[in-house]
Amino acid sequence: MxxxxxxxxxxxxxxxxxxxxxxxxxxxATNEVDFQHLLKLERWGRGSTLFGFFLLIVISILDATNFGIPSLIFWIVGVISAIFIGVGNVGRWANVTHPILHGAYDKVPNIPYRYTKDGYAAGSRRWIDWLDWIKPDAWAYEHNIMHHYHLGEDDDPDNVEKNLKWLHDAKIPMFMKYVTVYAFAAFWKLAYYAPNTLRILENKERARRKEEPTLDYQISPFTKNGLTLWKDYILPYGLFQFVLLPALFYPLGLEAVFSAFAIIVLGEFFANIHSFLVIVPNHxxxxxxxxxxxxxxxxxxxxxxxxxxxxxxxxxxxxxxxxxxxxxxxxxxxxxxxxxxxxxxxxxxxxxxxxxxxxxxxxxxxxxxxxxxxxxxxxxxxxxxxxxx
Structure with missing residues (x-):
């Protein structure tokens, strides 16, 4: 009760x-000290990502050469590599992207434009600053405006109880509901944030045109919004992270490509679990x-x-x-x-x-x-x- x-x-x-x-x-007032604090957090996040990939490269080279390493050692180090890749992913989002897109450093004297709300991850800089399943401008509107200024209301897009009503009402055993939540946590950025931020941004445009809001996600690429979701949200990050990066290991052989793919996917899994853990319980x-x-x-x-x-x-x-x-x-x-x-x-x-x-x-x-x-x-x-x- x-x-x-x-x-x-x-x-x-x-x-x-x-x-x-x-x-x-x-x-x-915000000053250079605060900006230097941001840069330290940025280095920690970037460093975690680079260290994770460094471990992946080392074990892949050793595994593909005459040195060789036992499979158990390979996968123990691979899991450690994935954890660091995941930590770097969350660090980039939560510790750097989040405050910058709120404009937290805009008033620092002589702040580089790329660290301002308008300059960060804008246009082609998305590939450098914050490439993820989520499009920066869509997340900024969904989070900065709709969530922050409608906290706990029906208009709050992150209202967990409202969003999960379908699960509350499902006629399935309670343990299956728990299983559903834990499974969802493993890929929630793709399953929730990508389509939801697009939907909220589209509703902003619909309101401007005095049209009714859309209540459903559009996932099929054969619909207008579904095509946008795939073209602007899913494919840029998905192809870069899970096709291009593993393909770079091709000189070490196909086995290295598939092993790199598995470890990068595992890193994505850890990033989802980590971000779910620290984001969802806040409200x-x-x-x-x-x-x-x-x-x-x-x-x-x-x-x-x-x-x-x-x-x-x-x-x-x-x-x-x-x-x-x-x-x-x-x-x-x-x-x-x-x-x-x-x-x-x-x-x-x-x-x-x-x-x-x-x-x-x-x-x-x-x-x-x-x-x-x-x-x-x-x-x-x-x-x-x-x-x-």
Whole structure:
């Protein structure tokens, strides 16, 4: 049974707004130090990817030459290679792409254009900055606008309970629902984010043309949106990652090509599991609030971000990097266009403000939160839906 929580109707939203707005003056302006922090996170992500492929190249060369290595050693090192490739993939998305596309570094003096919201992954730079199943401009709109400013509402495209209603209603045993969720986690970026971000972006254009929104994914390449999905989302990343990269191992023989393909696919699997682990639980569990109406004031907006978000354990840059800095989700949702480095400085201030206003500041292990999220996804628990706030 869903636990009942305080509804926070007596919170002084105007004072909460003043207290949170004061944080910006306390922290100060974004500067070169914050940009250098970003560059460090970028190096860690790139370094992880390069190290993963370095291991793959080394074992492939050894396996194809007279040196040879036992199959067990090959695949142990191959799995390690895949883990580093996966970590680099998530690091590129969460630690670099995420804040840049929010415009977090746009106000750094003399910031290179490629690190600004307008310049990052734009046009041909997508191949250099962030090549993934997701198209950058589609994800920026789905995430930065629709998710952040409709958190916990029906219009929130990442509303887990709403999106998984079909699974809640499915007439199958509960253990099969759990199996479905765990299987989905293995390829969720392709299955969910790619078509969903395209659908949300298309709905933006439909609204501009005063047309009805589309409710379904278009996957078939023989439909207009399905063709766009394949041409602009699936094929660029799919061909580069799973055709071109393995083909580079052809001089070592066909076996090396197939082994590289398997390890790169395994790296994609780890990236999906890792990103699912740190992204999905941020706003989905039985102690997370949903809302029936849009927010009406800035104070109410701030209150909803606190009520509708949860943090994970925080600490050093390495711990935060591993979480994609999504362990500061409360702070991020209060100020989405701030650098990651600000959230580390902001956290104790936000905790004090929550204490002052008698607001619950949720912060727990990501592993505990993923279990709570999966229970919500299969329909075992429900979120608390609140009216009038």
């Amino acid at each position: 869903t636990q009942k929580y305080a509804d926070y109707r007596d919170v002084d939203q105007a004072q909460l707004q003043r207290d949170i707005d004061q944080i910006k003056e306390t922290i100060g 989905s569990a039985e102690d997370i609030y949903q809302f029936s109406t849009p927010h009406k004031t800035q104070g109410e907006y701030y209150l909803r971000q606190i009520m509708g978000s949860v943090n994970y354990n925080t600490g050093t840059d390495l711990i935060d990097f591993a979480h994609g800095f999504l362990n500061y989700q409360v702070e991020h949702h209060l100020f989405p266009n701030m650098p990651h480095s600000f959230y580390q400085k902001m956290q104790p201030i936000v905790k004090e403000i929550c204490k002052k206003h008698n607001l619950e500041y949720r912060q727990e292990s990501v592993f505990k939160r993923i279990l709570m999220t999966v229970d919500l996804m299969v329909g075992k628990t429900k979120v608390l839906r609140i009216e009038g706030i």
